[in-house]
Amino acid sequence: MCSQNGEGKRVSPRVQELLNHVARTPVRIEILSILTDGTLDLRDLSDCLESPRTTVRHNLQEMIEANLIEETIDNEFRSTPLGRVVLDALTAFSDHVETALELEPLFSCVPPSEFDFDIRSLSAVTVTEVTRAKPYAPHQRLTALIEDATNVSGYIPTNPLLFNRTDAPIFQAADSDISLYVPEDIADTLQAEHKTKLKNLVQRGPLDIGVLAGAKIDYGVARIDDRVVILGLDEHDKPHVLVETTDETVQKWASKRIDSLRTRASSIVETDNRGMSIAHGQD
Known part of the structure; x- marks a missing residue:
């Protein structure tokens, strides 16, 4: 869709890359949500997610590279400030879309x-x-x-x-x-x-x-x-x-x-x- 000045409403490449990174697998949003509330080591995080440690370790590594997660000196993991902001934005986006889906009958009119x-x-x-x-x-x-x-x-x-x-x-x-x-x-x-x-x-x-x-x-x-x-x-x-x-x-x-x-x-x-x-x- 184009705006009135002829320019499309586009998401910047950097933001698009970050969104794609987080949304690549559902477990990444779960990791962000869990680690926003506190720090956990790999074993406890895997137990919370009910997911194999190899899977969790792989996702953690990529999220660390994206500066969404960081590892502490005690070999635990926590969300970075960027990770917390991204999680808040994704939560707001989810609420917005959920509302739009519920109101689709109204928006059709x-x-x-x-x-x-x-x-x-x-x-x-x-x-x-x-x-x-x-x-x-x-x-x-x-x-x-x-x-x-x-x-x-x-x-x-x-x-x-x-x-x-x-x-x-x-x-x-x-x-x-x-x-x-x-x-x-x-x-x-x-x-x-x-x-x-x-x-x-x-x-x-x-x-x-x-x-x-x-x-x-x-x-x-x-x-x-x-x-x-x-x-x-x-x-x-x-x-x-x-x-x-x-x-x-x-x-x-x-x-x-x-x-x-x-x-x-x-x-x-x-x-x-x-x-x-x-x-x-x-x-």
Whole structure:
């Protein structure tokens, strides 16, 4: 992949050589990890690794030549400062890749560039994905989370199906606060199917729906009580994956994203002295 200035993002030859050296066999990363915690002689290290001494000795020698490991005057081995730094970098890299693999269903719908934070903030997540057995699982999970919540604020690019159950807990709690932002086509669907329910819920106070005119945003993001949800859509604009997290960094990102959408929204229902009227606003 090339950067905007036409130069590729390349790893320097020296770094590439060192990475190849460490990753040549899995035992080398294990050696670094063990010797970062203290010094061991060849026999004890072989026992820890459950590996033949000849194999361990060969790898130690090459790692010494790369200045990753050093031998003490007592014929024990320990990690060098460089070895410790390399191990930290490899651990961070491993965590980064592991998170990316878990989030692959989301990244297939939403470019990682949408998230202006370290994706490792998404390492502790719950992922609900479409399957053959459960083709509506993400949508159903989203609806269930909203129904049982007290505070909801966010952009939902698909019909939330909340109004099929106006006896849901969120509509009954006196302290409920629901602020949803939807694209125009979803607003039209809600108006056509639930106009009376919308009027009643807005008059009672717990519900506010804003309409976003213009281009439709390709994914949903909402804060539901103490968690953030990100909804990825497939090529047909159907829910494909729902990611949930309580990470503080992601919560801050979601709040900023939602606030920016709020400034573009106009109320789906306006109240005046003459009653209720449905109105779309402009950007």
